[in-house]
Structure formats: C-alpha cells, structure tokens
Amino acid sequence: MAGTGPVARLVTDAGEGPRRRKGSIVFVAWRDLRHARGRFVLIGSVVALITLLVGFLAGLTGGLAAQDVSAVLALPGDRLVLQQPSDGKPSFSESTIDATTTSDWRAASGVEDVTPVGIVQGRVSAPGGDATAVALFGVPGDAPGSTVADLSPGSDDSVGLSAGAADELGVSVGDEVTVTGTTYRVAVVGGDAWYSHTPVVALSSKAWADADRRLGGDGEATLLAVSGTPDWDAVAERTHTSAAPPWASLTALETFTSEVGSLGLMIVMLFGVSALVVGAFFTVWTLQRTGDIAVLKALGASTRSLRRDALGQALVVLVAGTGVGIALVSGLGALAGGVLPFLLSPLTTALPAVVTIVLGLAGAAVALRTVTTADPLTALGSNR
Amino acid sequence: MITLDDVTLTFPDGAARVTAVDRVSLSAPAGVVTGVTGPSGSGKSSLLAVAATLVRPDAGHVWVGDVDVTTLTRDEATALRRDEIGIVFQQSALLPSLTAREQLLVMAELDGGRDGGRGSGGARRGTARRRRQEVRSRADDLLDAVGLSQGADRRPAQLSGGQRQRVALARALVHAPSVLLVDEPTSALDQERGAEIMDLVARLTHDRGTATLLVTHDLVHREALDRLVTVVDGRVTGVDEGAAVRDGQLAAR
Numbered sequence: 001m002a003g004t005g006p007v008a009r010l011v012t013d014a015g016e017g018p019r020r021r022k023g024s025i026v027f028v029a030w031r032d033l034r035h036a037r038g039r040f041v042l043i044g045s046v047v048a049l050i051t052l053l054v055g056f057l058a059g060l061t062g063g064l065a066a067q068d069v070s071a072v073l074a075l076p077g078d079r080l081v082l083q084q085p086s087d088g089k090p091s092f093s094e095s096t097i098d099a100t101t102t103s104d105w106r107a108a109s110g111v112e113d114v115t116p117v118g119i120v121q122g123r124v125s126a127p128g129g130d131a132t133a134v135a136l137f138g139v140p141g142d143a144p145g146s147t148v149a150d151l152s153p154g155s156d157d158s159v160g161l162s163a164g165a166a167d168e169l170g171v172s173v174g175d176e177v178t179v180t181g182t183t184y185r186v187a188v189v190g191g192d193a194w195y196s197h198t199p200v201v202a203l204s205s206k207a208w209a210d211a212d213r214r215l216g217g218d219g220e221a222t223l224l225a226v227s228g229t230p231d232w233d234a235v236a237e238r239t240h241t242s243a244a245p246p247w248a249s250l251t252a253l254e255t256f257t258s259e260v261g262s263l264g265l266m267i268v269m270l271f272g273v274s275a276l277v278v279g280a281f282f283t284v285w286t287l288q289r290t291g292d293i294a295v296l297k298a299l300g301a302s303t304r305s306l307r308r309d310a311l312g313q314a315l316v317v318l319v320a321g322t323g324v325g326i327a328l329v330s331g332l333g334a335l336a337g338g339v340l341p342f343l344l345s346p347l348t349t350a351l352p353a354v355v356t357i358v359l360g361l362a363g364a365a366v367a368l369r370t371v372t373t374a375d376p377l378t379a380l381g382s383n384r
Numbered sequence: 385m386i387t388l389d390d391v392t393l394t395f396p397d398g399a400a401r402v403t404a405v406d407r408v409s410l411s412a413p414a415g416v417v418t419g420v421t422g423p424s425g426s427g428k429s430s431l432l433a434v435a436a437t438l439v440r441p442d443a444g445h446v447w448v449g450d451v452d453v454t455t456l457t458r459d460e461a462t463a464l465r466r467d468e469i470g471i472v473f474q475q476s477a478l479l480p481s482l483t484a485r486e487q488l489l490v491m492a493e494l495d496g497g498r499d500g501g502r503g504s505g506g507a508r509r510g511t512a513r514r515r516r517q518e519v520r521s522r523a524d525d526l527l528d529a530v531g532l533s534q535g536a537d538r539r540p541a542q543l544s545g546g547q548r549q550r551v552a553l554a555r556a557l558v559h560a561p562s563v564l565l566v567d568e569p570t571s572a573l574d575q576e577r578g579a580e581i582m583d584l585v586a587r588l589t590h591d592r593g594t595a596t597l598l599v600t601h602d603l604v605h606r607e608a609l610d611r612l613v614t615v616v617d618g619r620v621t622g623v624d625e626g627a628a629v630r631d632g633q634l635a636a637r
Contacts, residue, residue: 028493031481035481299471300462300466300491300495301495302463305493376438377438380433380436
C-alpha cells in the first residue's frame, strides 16, 4: 500500500481484527423500528402470539405432568425400586415387590432406609356424595418425611387425604370416607399430590394391602423408596429390580410418556414454526431494504456493522414480542389455573421465551445473507 | 485530488466482455468541480463507480491522495469511502426512516460507531466519540449551508426533490471527505432546482477544497463546472479546462 498521509493511515487500519467498541450499533435499525412502527408491531404481535402458544402449551404440559407424577416425585428416598420384568421395561402398573425383595434391599450394604409403597387406583366416597377416582397410596407410618409420607394416617382405620382429594370429596379432618367398601376416618389433610391424574389418598401399609386385595390385587407393595449409597446396579440385578432416581422412573408410567411425548412434540414444532415465521419476516424486511443497504455500503458501512444492525433490530422485536407473550401467558395461566391443570413457573414462561428469542435470532440470521450480498454498486445510477 | 491513471473497466456480456472505460486518465484537483459528460452509455457512471472504489478496474490505477485504491482490499476500500469519499447519488438515495439531520449523523455510525484508529480500545472509543461529535457539529453547519436548517427534522417523504438532493449533498460532505463524487444530481429536478443544486456543489467545493467529480448528461448548468471532461465510448475525447482553471484561480487551491 502506498502513501503515508492521513488517507493511508485510515486505509491501513481498516483491515484490523475485531474491535470491541459497541457504539450506536443500531442507529438505523432503531429508527427503522420507530418509522415502520405498524410493521414491527405486527411482527412483534406474531412473536407474542407464538410465545403465548408455546408458553400456554408448556404450562398445560407442566400442569398435566404434575397431575400425573407429582406424587411419585414427592416420595421419600434417593431412588425408586421397581420390579424388573424378564423382558421389557419396568412399569408402575405391573410392578410388585414381595417381602423377600424388600428384605434383600434392607440387607444390602449402604442402604439406609427402605420404604415399601403400594399404589393402586380406586374409588373413594364421602357419605351422601358421589364416588371419586383416587390413587390409593400405602405408606408406612414411620416413612421419612415427604409430601406423600406426611399424608400417612398413622393407624389402620384412618386415611390421609391430599388437598385435591379433600377438595373433590368435600371432607375435612374427622369426617368419614368409604374406600372400596370400608369406612375410614380422615386423620390428615395434607399437601397436593397427584398420581395418574387422580388425587392421592394415603393409607397405612396394612390398610392399603387390605384395600388392594379387595380390588383384586395381592396386597404386595408396588415399589420401594430407598435411601443410601449402595451399589445400586448390583443390588438391583440380584433382586430382579430396577433402581432409578424418581425423575428417571417417570418413564415407567405409561400415561406420562404418552402425554408429555405428544405435547412436547407440539412444543418443539411450535418452536420450529416460530423460527420459520420470524426468519421469513426478517428476510422479507431485509429484502425490502436491499436498496438502503446498498446505499449504506456505498457510503462506507461495513458489512459487520450492517449485520449487527439487522440482528439488533430482530433482537429488539423478539424481546418486546416475547415480553408481551410472557405477560399474557402469566395472566391467562393464572386464570386457567383454577379450571385447568396449569403449571406457571420459569420453566413454562422464561424458558420458552428464551428459546423463542434464540430460534428467532437464528431465523433472522438467515436474512443476513441479503446484507452480505447487497452490492453497493447498485446504489449508483439506480432509480430508487 | 483523485486521479485515474490509464484505467480500463470491462463488464461481462454473455461470453464476451464489453469495455465500459477504455484507458482513461484524468484528474480531479482539490477545490475544483470537474464535470464528466457524454452521451448515454458512454461510460460516465462506470468511471464514477471506479472512482468511488465500488468496482475494481481491469487495468490502471486510481489514486485518492497518495493511496492507490486499486491495491486495497474490499474492507479497506469501504473504510476509504467512509473517511475520504463523499457520494451524491442520482436520486438522492436517502434512508426513509431518518430525518434530514440523521441522514448526516449516520455517517459517524457506518462502522457501528467504531473508529479505525490504532491503539487501545479506550483510545479508539475516544476517537470514535470525537468523530461523532465532529460530525454532529458539522451536520448543523452543512444543513444551514444547504438551506435546510428549518427542515432538519423532516424525513425524505416530507421533503421536495430539490431538498432531498440538498440533504444528500450535505450528507456527502459531513465527514469532511477529500473527494466528492456526484452522479447526475439534476436528473430528477426541474431546471431552477437543478441550477440551485449545481451552484451549491460549486460553492461547497470551492469553500471546502474537495476534489469534485460530477457526472452529468446535459450541459444546461455548464457554468457551475470548472472543468469539463467529455467521454465517448469509454474514452476521453476532450478536456475543457475552463477559464478559472486556465487562469490559475482554482488550480491554486
């Protein structure tokens, strides 16, 4: 490169590596947003709508999942032990743990506590009321504290009701309820616990075994809630059981995998749609701006700054749109929570919003090709 | 000064190549309006594109000051345009979302508010700030100079064709370039507005000492040009130095 004057200095420095200066990186983009307000409000509204759909679906999925498995996740113990069939996967509905297996686990080195838990679907009715489908949980009175264990009534002639069961039956402590033909006194009304979309009613281990037999079962526990640090795999193999953390055991619940699988797929598809829609919006928008981009390049705008400008614009619209979407999800979710299983948490609001923004930016990044390929030469002699 | 030295530019046309600029050598001295005229398709705009570093010639050299711009990378050429070249497009080419004043301020933001200076990040930031301040202060002066201080907050759609072209002229000068390239500035204007723009170009060129190369297809406003280069079929066929240049009044600038 020739020359040493001021021009030469500027030219020499132009090819330096990435610089950290932020500056006014969205000078044109911000003014475009203000100028074409209606257009960007429209794009933002679509983003908000997608966030609302994803958030609402995530909330419903979370709510349904909670109604399906919250009692399983609220069991005591580090791992849940289920019967391992000779072929296939363990299943809550098929598992039975006999006394020998329970003893083997209790005797295993490193095991600190073993709580046999019985689970069976049944019906409960209050005097003068209709029968309600519930999940009968048999939990020993000395089980370590947990939401489900705390429902344990402590005697064989009484029951503990989860809040949902008490609410559906319209009973409180001291009232009587009939479980599979036998009358029990309500000793406890505790926290919220659901299993397979039915509220939990807890009985003592003996009362649960009796109820199970009346329902056609063998009165043996469904699973063991085990605490400690044994060699899980070795003990499980020896006792023909499986031992998995509570969250990993959920796949043994057929309704959970089918529900969450279907709804999760819908959420994933919505995320895909959001990336496509936002990408399409910004591609069309950027194509419409090709002439302006060519002029800016001709005037000396670097492609890097134009890309940053375009992405900054997309980010502003995405953040605003998802913000409105989250607000709608929170408001509607709070209202829907009274009549629908709906889980309102960062998992069902913030996470979908963040994913929408990231995927939206990925979609908008596709539009950057127009920024890169716009030819500044077209700015000359064109009838813009 | 900007100098084209034996420049040739060809474009593909099917399997063949068409010569748009054929071994052209010319200079546009500082403080002088050098007009380039010729019939349609004579290569005027191609000449301007080469001078603007928007296209690299097949042969020859283009000097801006003491820099041979034909040796620059694309990024370096972009930086050169940002700092040393002002361009006025045929149809003003203003950005629809920016006010007249913002059309000028954007010139300080073309690299995201960065600056090409050497040194630490802090030093570069300081230089970028200064650059922004300089552009800001010059913007008001220039809008005043082109008679648009009252319309500074209007967007292009709220301006007349002549006003838009005046904003474009102010934008091309706001970063104090050494070279001003003007492409058919009067093509979309009536004769009166066209004369105003040409007078403005001449006045600002003389006042600011820019090397101005102005392409025009008609010579209605010939009096605003200090020199006139005629191009036919991509070749320079004549150079009229003009009285002021001949007398040394302008060349001395």
